[in-house]
Amino acid sequence: MHPLPYSYKSPLLTLDHVSMRYGPDLILRDLNAQVLDVVRPGLSQGQVVGIYGRSGIGKSVLCRLLAGLAAPTAGTVLVGEAQEPVQAGMVGYVQQRYPLFGHYTLEGNLLLAARRRHPAAEARDRVAHFLTRFGLAAHARKYPAHLSGGQRQRAAIAQQLLCSEHLILLDEPFSGLDVAMIDEVKRLIVEVTTLDELNTVLIVSHDIATTTALADRLWLLAPERSPDTGQLLPGATLSPRHQYNLAQLGLAWHPDVESEPEFVEFVEGIKQEIRGS
Numbered sequence: 001m002h003p004l005p006y007s008y009k010s011p012l013l014t015l016d017h018v019s020m021r022y023g024p025d026l027i028l029r030d031l032n033a034q035v036l037d038v039v040r041p042g043l044s045q046g047q048v049v050g051i052y053g054r055s056g057i058g059k060s061v062l063c064r065l066l067a068g069l070a071a072p073t074a075g076t077v078l079v080g081e082a083q084e085p086v087q088a089g090m091v092g093y094v095q096q097r098y099p100l101f102g103h104y105t106l107e108g109n110l111l112l113a114a115r116r117r118h119p120a121a122e123a124r125d126r127v128a129h130f131l132t133r134f135g136l137a138a139h140a141r142k143y144p145a146h147l148s149g150g151q152r153q154r155a156a157i158a159q160q161l162l163c164s165e166h167l168i169l170l171d172e173p174f175s176g177l178d179v180a181m182i183d184e185v186k187r188l189i190v191e192v193t194t195l196d197e198l199n200t201v202l203i204v205s206h207d208i209a210t211t212t213a214l215a216d217r218l219w220l221l222a223p224e225r226s227p228d229t230g231q232l233l234p235g236a237t238l239s240p241r242h243q244y245n246l247a248q249l250g251l252a253w254h255p256d257v258e259s260e261p262e263f264v265e266f267v268e269g270i271k272q273e274i275r276g277s
């Protein structure tokens with residue numbers, strides 16, 4: 001497959017020498033990585049990063065750092081066009097269990113989120129827009145307990161879009177969903193990333209094929225060996241060879257990429273890397 005035309009503008013997310021330690025355990029070691037604003041001629045194109053790694057390697061810990069919910073032991077996370085140090089509330093974080101307030105309706109939950117950033121009238125307009133856009137208008141007056149899993153998930157994504165800037169983290173968005181629902185969430189992610197040039201979605205997933213098909217960049221968290229001794233170093237990192245630019249490889253933004261032999265081969269290679277890490 002041929003690479004589609006693209007170029008890069010300013011950084012939207014930077015991990016600058018980020019390490020995280022819990023007590024004596026180094027979980028993340030010296031992470032350095034960047035997401036740049038990708039520009040495609042004539043299109044409004046956001047960014048999608050897939051984050052992979054073995055269970056227990058530190059993906060959720062990384063999410064907490066990226067969301068500003070925990071401070072790294074060393075280094076900095078910078079977000080947005082202004083590249084400010086991240087603070088809680090700047091990045092939307094959709095955890096696996098989509099926490100919504102049970103005593104508010106779906107619409108009430110979204111209004112609560114929107115009011116954190118917008119005056120009342122604008123908040124109402126934005127909520128109405130998102131309800132329609134995400135196919136939730138008919139369910140606006142339902143309480144979370146009466147929504148299906150997929151509806152709750154769309155609500156949680158809408159909620160995070162309403163109250164965060166442009167960055168959204170999705171932790172395991174495909175687990176426990178049926179095939180039709182996976183397609184729906186995929187469409188939603190494409191929609192979110194084409195709503196605004198600066199929208200950036202980071203997807204933590206064990207579903208390598210589905211996530212890779214959506215992404216233009218991949219990060220694989222893995223331990224690294226010392227170049228001197230060959231011994232495994234403590235903690236996981238994002239070595240340059242584990243940061244993949246799918247736009248450059250010609251694998252980004254092709255509809256139905258999943259059936260292409262080059263894509264299948266690439267995904268198999270990633271799985272081998274994960275197995276060997």
Ligand SMILES: Nc1ncnc2c1ncn2[C@@H]1O[C@H](COP(=O)(O)OP(=O)(O)OP(=O)(O)O)[C@@H](O)[C@H]1O
Nearest residue numbers: 022023025027053054055056057058059060061062
């Ligand atoms: N608050 C904490 N205190 C101490 N250790 C922690 C804390 N949070 C996470 N850890 C440890 O950090 C390591 C990474 O955990 P994390 O939840 O990030 O894994 P993960 O990559 O998300 O795994 P999975 O794919 O299973 O979700 C684990 O060994 C975990 O025990």
Ligand SMILES: [Mg+2]
Nearest residue numbers: 059060061171
């Ligand atoms: Mg996790």
